[in-house]
Amino acid sequence: AQKVTQAQTEISVVEKEDVTLDCVYETRDTTYYLFWYKQPPSGELVFLIRRNSFDEQNEISGRYSWNFQKSTSSFNFTITASQVVDSAVYFCALSAVYGNNRLAFGKGNQVVVIP
Amino acid sequence: GAVVSQHPSRVICKSGTSVKIECRSLDFQATTMFWYRQFPKQSLMLMATSNEGSKATYEQGVEKDKFLINHASLTLSTLTVTSAHPEDSSFYICSARESRENSPLHFGNGTRLTVT
Numbered sequence: 001a002q003k004v005t006q007a008q009t010e011i012s013v014v015e016k017e018d019v020t021l022d023c024v025y026e027t028r029d030t031t032y033y034l035f036w037y038k039q040p041p042s043g044e045l046v047f048l049i050r051r052n053s054f055d056e057q058n059e060i061s062g063r064y065s066w067n068f069q070k071s072t073s074s075f076n077f078t079i080t081a082s083q084v085v086d087s088a089v090y091f092c093a094l095s096a097v098y099g100n101n102r103l104a105f106g107k108g109n110q111v112v113v114i115p
Numbered sequence: 116g117a118v119v120s121q122h123p124s125r126v127i128c129k130s131g132t133s134v135k136i137e138c139r140s141l142d143f144q145a146t147t148m149f150w151y152r153q154f155p156k157q158s159l160m161l162m163a164t165s166n167e168g169s170k171a172t173y174e175q176g177v178e179k180d181k182f183l184i185n186h187a188s189l190t191l192s193t194l195t196v197t198s199a200h201p202e203d204s205s206f207y208i209c210s211a212r213e214s215r216e217n218s219p220l221h222f223g224n225g226t227r228l229t230v231t
Contacts, residue, residue, distance in 0.1 A: 037222075043206055044224040045159075091158065101212050101220060102149060107158045 002027045004094050006106035013082050014114050021077045021109045023092030029053075034068065034075045035093040035103065045091070051075065052097070082113045118142060119211050121223025128199055128230055136194045136226045138209035144189035145211035149220075150182075153206040162207075165192040189214070199230040 003026040013019045025034065036048040049059065051068055059066045063080045079086050092106040118141040128134050138148055146167050151159040163184050164172040171184035181203075183195040192211075196203050208225040212218055 043208075043227065045208065045222040047219075047222070050219055095220070101147070102161055102164060103159075103210070103220060104161075105159045110156075 002029075002032075002094050002096075002104040004092050004104055004106035006092055006109050008109050009107070010110040010112065012112045012114060015084060016081050018078060018080050019082050019086075019111060019113075021079075021090055021092070021111070023075045023077065023106060025073050025075065025092070025094045027094060027096075029096045031097040033095045033097060033101075035091075035095070036066070036075075036077050037091045037093065039089040039091060039108070041088070048077075048090075079111070082111075084113050084115050087111055087113045119209065119221045119223040121209055121226055123226060124224060125227045126229070128228070130200055130230055131198055133195055133197045134199055134228060136196075136207055136209075136228075138192045138194070138211065138223050140190045140211045140213075140221070143211075143213045143221075145192075146189060146214045148186060148192040148209055148211045150184060150192075150194050151208045151210070153208065153225075155206075159208065162194075167192075196228065199228070201230045204228055204230045 005024045032053045034051045038046040056068050065078045067076045089108045089110050091108045093103045095101045095103045120139045122137045148165040150162045152162050153159045161174050162177045165184045165186040167186045173179050186192040206225050206227050210220045210222045212220050
């Protein structure tokens with residue numbers, strides 16, 4: 001069974017502060033994908049990143065960075081110098097590499113950036 | 116990039132009526148599509164896996180006769196909420212996977228269903 005845990009439900013930060021979202025996962029698969037999605041108030045899911053379990057390198061994309069620690073089964077997401085437009089719900093998700101790739105989502109982190 | 120179109124984006128219907136939601140892959144073929152449901156301030160819960168040319172696979176607790184899924188072509192899957200009730204009001208979102216190996220999932224923009 002696959003399980004994704006996002007313990008922090010709502011996080012409020014003042015604009016320009018950094019915010020880190022924790023994601024801990026469980027899976028029996030030896031190879032898997034990890035994802036982060038952003039869901040703004042309008043509802044659509046915006047793809048942010050997909051990481052293969054083989055690749056433990058951290059990644060930076062603009063103000064976003066991801067820290068993948070396979071040893072602790074964590075895939076944390078940091079937004080640096082937060083902006084009001086970052087206010088959204090962020091979901092961490094997991095899928096097997098093979099098979100039908102169904103996604104297991106965490107409960108999401110509601111990020112509120114206060115101007 | 117690959118796009119998934121979901122229609123309608125919003126629908127309001129009366130109790131007892133049926134509503135059809137379409138999910139189309141616009142520039143790729145999708146042998147598999149997924150239908151998720153999201154309650155307010157909740158996560159996305161997988162309802163069913165739709166496979167082109169065969170019956171959908173429903174998750175435990177999802178009523179097959181209530182949520183009819185048809186995946187008649189490689190670019191279209193439909194979800195029909197039959198005899199809708201207010202408790203069916205929710206956000207429904209589909210995703211599609213390209214047919215090639217290790218392809219990523221693409222999500223539609225979702226459909227907000229309100230049953231009055």
